[in-house]
Amino acid sequence: MALVTAETRPLVLNTNQPGNVHWNTLYEISDIVPVSGIYRCEGCGHEITSNHPDRFPPQNKHQHPNNSKVLWRLVVMTQTKG
Structure with missing residues (x-):
């Protein structure tokens, strides 16, 4: 979970992007x-931080013990x- 502190105030979050396809894509x-x-x-x-136009981490950098598929969602x- 992304965390913030009181020291980061004023915190500016814009939640008015419901039509942006990036939120609902894995x-x-x-x-x-x-x-x-x-x-x-x-x-x-x-959670990871990633910058455009880098690539998401390869399998050898993020793995699940049960070998389930790794899928990233923008938060x-x-x-x-x-």
């Missing part, structure tokens, strides 16, 4: 990261510049 290992942000693994709940979109 991404696989080595897919290109469509938007920078925090992604949660659907199988185990582990926080960030506006990274670099």
